[in-house]
Amino acid sequence: MSAHSQEEVQRQVKIYIRVFLALGILTVLTVGVSYLKLPLSIAIAVALFIAAIKSSLVAAFFMHLVSEKKIIYAILALAFCFFIVLLLYPSWHLM
């Protein structure tokens, strides 16, 4: 997204700072949770969940995906489809 007016960019900067703070808090959280010595499957779920939130914030606001064009969404959706296939097949192999 190309923000052109000065006010738009200033608003964007405020968002970047807020996202930065959120990311810092989430980082502390994910490290803190790891000290709780949860059972492995729950630890995995929590860690990946927090990572998903952090990465969504980076993608949505730093990478401007929240206001991106449809063509970009389409290409990313396609990549994600096959990414999921790549991640899932290792567990299929046991079936």
Place this chain on the structure above:
Amino acid sequence: MIRYISKPHPITGIINSKLGVWCFLASEIMLFGGLFSAYILLRTGVTDWPRGHELLNVPLATLNTIILITSSVTMVMSWASLEMKNLSKYRLFMTLTILLGFAFLVVKSFEYGHKFEHHHFPSTNNFYAIYFTLTGLHGLHVIGGIVVNLYFLLFGIKMWDKEPKQFAGRIEAAGLYWHFVDLVWIFLFPVLYLL
């Protein structure tokens, strides 16, 4: 001659470099996806996979996580500075981004050095093997990003005088790549170090 280098395409609404870098990032998703799928297959194939925090330096990696996230902020601020037509602020934030990138690599080299001192190598076991491979490939991507950013700080900046919009587009594209490198680390960190 070649259209839509600075002016967005009327239908897609974007310039060529932005579409190009997102296509490249789509391929990078598949690259790291391939490595993550290898990790899953290897880990689920054995019963004695160690917990990351037992073998790896969590505080150091947490520091690196903060470093990389901060560098993402400075990167997007360097782009925002160009949008606000402030070249000196662009220089400041881009320099910070590059320095933070170097800091990440320095911390990483301490980590690796410590592992090698204690005779932990990729050949030791598959935990270390995938740890070194995943963080190593990620580190190579950090180096690549630093090189690109250095180019845009020192040499590419000449374009700002003649083609400011095109230059801002290039910085945005470089930023997208840098954020993606940060994004990969956001997953690498918990998967390798905390689980």
Place this chain on the structure above:
Amino acid sequence: MTHNHSHEHELPFWRKYIFSVDHKVIGIQYAITGLLFLLFGFGLMMLMRWQLAYPGQPLPLIGNWFKESAMVGGIMLPEFYNQLGAMHGTIMVFLGVVPLAVGGFGNFVLPLQIGAPDMAFPKLNMMSYWLYFIGGVIMLASFFVPGGSAQSGWTSYAPLSVIASSGQTWWLIGMAFLINSSLLGSVNFIVTTIQLRADGMSFNRLPFFVWAQFVTAFLLLLAFPPLMAAAVLQLMDRVAGSSFFMPTGLVVNGTLLKAAGGGNPVLWQHLFWFLAHPEVYVLILPAMGIVAEIIACNTRKPLYGYKALVWSVIFLGFMSFIVWAHHMYLTGMGTKMSAFFQITTMIISIPSVVILTTMILSLWGGSIRFNVPMLFALAFLPMFGIGGLTGLPLGLNAADIHLHDTYYVIGHFHYVVAPGTIFALFAGVYHWFPKATGRKMNELLGKIHFFFSFIFINGVFMPMFILGLAGVSRRLYDPMQYAHAQPTQPLNVFISISAWCLGLAQIPFIINFFWSIFAGKKTDQNPWQATTLEWTAPSPPPHGNFAKAPVIYRGPYEYSVPNQKHDFWPQSMKEEN
């Protein structure tokens, strides 16, 4: 809008012809390099065929040219046979066919057909070619390292590839260059097709050639990276001693391998085939695109079923990502996974058949011109049909138990790629040669090339189905060591002689190609009277392609439109003719 001035008249020779950023020069560089690699890869196979026809016999005349590690007294060593096999496959697929089909034809034709002045990223385009060139040099150089080149098949299965000699490391590094070349190219093709179409060139007015290249670019973009990941992992296993693919307790030559173990050879297969299956569609899609263009032009009527073609190629591209494990039926997978991949494999045959059928139906009622491009394009249809049909028993687990890793597989995939894709590529060369050079290739030499190639190529591959059904395994230095294979030996002789004759049949093409560049009959800009945009540019087109950016008024195949003076109506012609 930025101005990219064409400084062509100011460029020195090395920037105009060597380090050019013009898509047409880059396309020709890819095409000629690709053709040379095809010839070289063919040569490797001709050597293999000697050993298969006359096992253990010294190679006459040239046997002494090879060093002792390859041939002793002209008799081929098994290690060298394996090198020839692995490199024949690697070179044909990655250095020959794809660079010619995508790098060559795609680069040269696509920007012209969409009305663009060049690719979206000309400098990146140039880098793609040189990365390919370097990868090719690395692959060729690997023959000369101690132990020779890679010799674990083009598929480089672990653990054999991990313990193989240093040539395998060169293969992995070469592949890294080729993969990155391909990646940059695919980004260029996708952005160019989406962003740089001329005004009026909507997606449903695109020539099918462009659609085929567009889908191919997505396959390359998304399927290659997992192989890059796998190559990194195998490099780590070989160079850093990791055990990604090395199982615990592996014994090599009687001794336990000193590795940590805990790895899985099937992991390599998954990551490899995740690329390599879409790769075979990368091999066929551009060919289908070429054949479609040539059929429409030489039947003087629109392609039948344009919409079906477009939806089929998109569906085919998508499905190609979820069939890969049909190459792995014998790895011990469970019934659920096997059922999944059999179903997807059967489904993917549907769009293939739709594409083939629409092209055949396009012939109905046509005024067919049997020129050389059309002969090759017509031959493609039944040849691809045979290739596709023989894939069916391979795609079904039960039949594949008998046929896997036999000559039946070799027959199947060569039918699709050799009298399939390569014939389509020949058709494309004859078809677009006038556009690239301003001269036509010689028809008589072309027809000789076609007829003898067609006869001998069938002589090479048809008997392989019989060999495979008889249970003769592939990749064997001496298949006749097995009693069940011995009765089939005469077929091996027949195949080898056909292969050598096929090699001779390429001589008219090589002569024709180079001779016609300098002395071929000069043509105007549209010798085939075709409708697509490349034929409205001069032959050869200048830097920037079109003097004025074209505007598109109609679809790509407006042939024999009623009440028109001519039997073709170009896409960018405003008025009626």
